[in-house]
Amino acid sequence: MSLTVVGSIAFDSVRTPFGERERMLGGSAVHFALAATMFSEVHVVGPVGDDFGEEHLDLLRERGVDVADVERVPGGETFFWAGHYEHDLNVAHTDDTQLNVFGEFEPKLSDASRSADTLFLGNIQPELQRRVRAACDRTSLAALDSMNLWIATARESLVAAIGEVDCVMLNDAEIRELTGEANLARGARAVMGLGPRIVVAKRGEYGAALFTEHGFFALPGLLIEDVRDPTGAGDSFAGGFLGYLDREGAGADAGLPSLRRAMAYGTVLASFNVEDFGTERILRLSPDEVEARLAELEALTRISAS
Amino acid sequence: MSLTVVGSIAFDSVRTPFGERERMLGGSAVHFALAATMFSEVHVVGPVGDDFGEEHLDLLRERGVDVADVERVPGGETFFWAGHYEHDLNVAHTDDTQLNVFGEFEPKLSDASRSADTLFLGNIQPELQRRVRAACDRTSLAALDSMNLWIATARESLVAAIGEVDCVMLNDAEIRELTGEANLARGARAVMGLGPRIVVAKRGEYGAALFTEHGFFALPGLLIEDVRDPTGAGDSFAGGFLGYLDREGAGADAGLPSLRRAMAYGTVLASFNVEDFGTERILRLSPDEVEARLAELEALTRISAS
Numbered sequence: 001m002s003l004t005v006v007g008s009i010a011f012d013s014v015r016t017p018f019g020e021r022e023r024m025l026g027g028s029a030v031h032f033a034l035a036a037t038m039f040s041e042v043h044v045v046g047p048v049g050d051d052f053g054e055e056h057l058d059l060l061r062e063r064g065v066d067v068a069d070v071e072r073v074p075g076g077e078t079f080f081w082a083g084h085y086e087h088d089l090n091v092a093h094t095d096d097t098q099l100n101v102f103g104e105f106e107p108k109l110s111d112a113s114r115s116a117d118t119l120f121l122g123n124i125q126p127e128l129q130r131r132v133r134a135a136c137d138r139t140s141l142a143a144l145d146s147m148n149l150w151i152a153t154a155r156e157s158l159v160a161a162i163g164e165v166d167c168v169m170l171n172d173a174e175i176r177e178l179t180g181e182a183n184l185a186r187g188a189r190a191v192m193g194l195g196p197r198i199v200v201a202k203r204g205e206y207g208a209a210l211f212t213e214h215g216f217f218a219l220p221g222l223l224i225e226d227v228r229d230p231t232g233a234g235d236s237f238a239g240g241f242l243g244y245l246d247r248e249g250a251g252a253d254a255g256l257p258s259l260r261r262a263m264a265y266g267t268v269l270a271s272f273n274v275e276d277f278g279t280e281r282i283l284r285l286s287p288d289e290v291e292a293r294l295a296e297l298e299a300l301t302r303i304s305a306s
Numbered sequence: 307m308s309l310t311v312v313g314s315i316a317f318d319s320v321r322t323p324f325g326e327r328e329r330m331l332g333g334s335a336v337h338f339a340l341a342a343t344m345f346s347e348v349h350v351v352g353p354v355g356d357d358f359g360e361e362h363l364d365l366l367r368e369r370g371v372d373v374a375d376v377e378r379v380p381g382g383e384t385f386f387w388a389g390h391y392e393h394d395l396n397v398a399h400t401d402d403t404q405l406n407v408f409g410e411f412e413p414k415l416s417d418a419s420r421s422a423d424t425l426f427l428g429n430i431q432p433e434l435q436r437r438v439r440a441a442c443d444r445t446s447l448a449a450l451d452s453m454n455l456w457i458a459t460a461r462e463s464l465v466a467a468i469g470e471v472d473c474v475m476l477n478d479a480e481i482r483e484l485t486g487e488a489n490l491a492r493g494a495r496a497v498m499g500l501g502p503r504i505v506v507a508k509r510g511e512y513g514a515a516l517f518t519e520h521g522f523f524a525l526p527g528l529l530i531e532d533v534r535d536p537t538g539a540g541d542s543f544a545g546g547f548l549g550y551l552d553r554e555g556a557g558a559d560a561g562l563p564s565l566r567r568a569m570a571y572g573t574v575l576a577s578f579n580v581e582d583f584g585t586e587r588i589l590r591l592s593p594d595e596v597e598a599r600l601a602e603l604e605a606l607t608r609i610s611a612s
Binding site: 017087088089182183184185186189203205206207209211215216217218219220221223224225226227257260261263264294297298299300301302303304 | 393394395488489490491492495513524525526527529530533567569570600603604606607608609
């Protein structure tokens with residue numbers, strides 16, 4: 001089984017009450033890929049500029065990520081984001097965004113990327129998401145993320161894109177904004193009404209909720225004492241979630257038992273993501289640590305001793 | 307086993323996007339008692355005015371609540387709160403607060419109230435909480451709630467009161483405000499450092515988290531589609547939580563298995579509370595419904611099929 005992710009590759013400068021980093025490796029496709037590669041073979045599709053060195057690609061390669069479709073744009077610069085978090089780590093404050101090569105991004109997929117079993121359309125312009133979705137004709141599970149910008153400026157395209165995937169992964173606030181439903185369960189049902197059979201509501205430190213036609217599932221976040229930088233946690237969640245489903249070969253008809261475990265792995269990967277800046281924690285993460293924390297999460301949430 | 311609650315008895319006028327009610331029965335002690343009485347014998351201690359009729363007391367009596375210590379203040383008026391909720395039901399907007407007899411409240415406990423096994427000090431002035439705590443010398447499990455007003459204006463008294471109970475139940479924002487810790491797990495640990503061995507963080511629609519020296523536990527909220535009025539949900543949570551522990555005779559040394567189930571019952575009672583205005587849903591709640599929803603919550607949160 002294999003998995004393709006299309007999205008941003010970035011340099012992030014981040015400041016939190018616990019430190020700061022300049023131009024570290026980031027971007028939604030990167031965070032997603034590094035989490036998903038704990039479970040399955042991952043192809044990354046995204047653009048970088050001349051400032052993106054081999055040493056950055058090596059960080060991905062060393063973790064087993066296929067970077068053949070990382071497109072280097074001659075004369076271009078890599079997407080750059082600068083932001084900070086204050087006392088409340090739930091709120092990111094953007095200080096600078098330079099789209100650079102990402103602004104003109106036109107995804108080009110190799111045969112290997114196009115024939116992946118699982119596809120994650122990171123947060124890019126919805127019409128690009130639709131083109132990539134159409135190109136990946138052997139995909140058995142396609143998921144997308146989006147953001148408030150596209151909900152506000154490209155709603156029709158986004159609704160069309162949502163209608164063409166099996167799974168939507170959004171923040172709970174985005175689900176509310178997209179559907180106009182204040183109630184999350186109703187909002188998720190409205191999203192399912194657009195086509196997808198799986199809706200995942202990401203809720204930051206509060207965890208995540210899953211909605212399907214066959215039932216609901218919800219997990220609190222792990223209660224991490226040492227949160228240093230939440231950047232990328234949502235993408236790490238998505239990587240753990242879809243990486244696990246891809247490994248299981250679950251496809252769009254994944255049953256609730258598989259989806260429950262996928263939610264748990266997503267929660268675990270997100271919890272590691274926030275323990276250090278950018279990708280630093282996930283880059284040194286071992287499969288044993290993932291399994292140990294999954295057991296911790298099961299213990300954290302089990303009502304009855306079994 | 308029996309349980310005493312000290313707190314407000316009120317008339318609430320509430321407006322939400324789903325309707326409104328004038329001067330309905332409310333107050334923290336009332337919401338708590340109606341939830342706790344699903345599990346155990348409950349004594350309510352709180353003041354009312356001449357405007358509080360026998361028909362209101364009968365609502366409590368019919369559910370088995372002991373109202374012998376509901377103190378009627380001649381010539382007084384009952385505590386009155388008016389508020390509304392907008393699209394986002396997580397935020398209450400207060401339109402009017404008239405403390406009335408509650409402003410001069412000096413708790414008077416009968417022998418039956420004083421000798422209860424479990425004590426819940428609802429959100430009242432911390433020095434009053436301390437006096438009640440001292441009077442209840444046979445209590446094996448004492449818990450308290452508080453609010454931002456007391457954190458800001460009576461911090462020393464509140465810290466002393468916290469040091470005299472076994473369990474603290476606060477909103478997560480209140481734990482952050484009280485301790486100055488942005489991280490909830492660290493904040494909860496700081497509260498434990500003041501004395502209590504159990505800290506419950508209420509998180510609104512996101513559920514609740516439990517912290518003890520022996521471990522953590524967390525539950526998401528139930529994903530209720532028809533939320534009509536969240537007023538009293540936190541007190542219903544506390545009533546389910548402590549009512550169950552009282553029935554089990556758990557005391558301050560309650561182990562994690564008991565505390566887990568108590569958290570689940572608290573979550574269940576809160577979920578019913580929000581389905582209708584004020585006390586309306588809990589007043590018609592049956593034990594079978596409670597057990598059915600507990601099973602639903604277990605299914606909602608179980609990672610592995612057992």
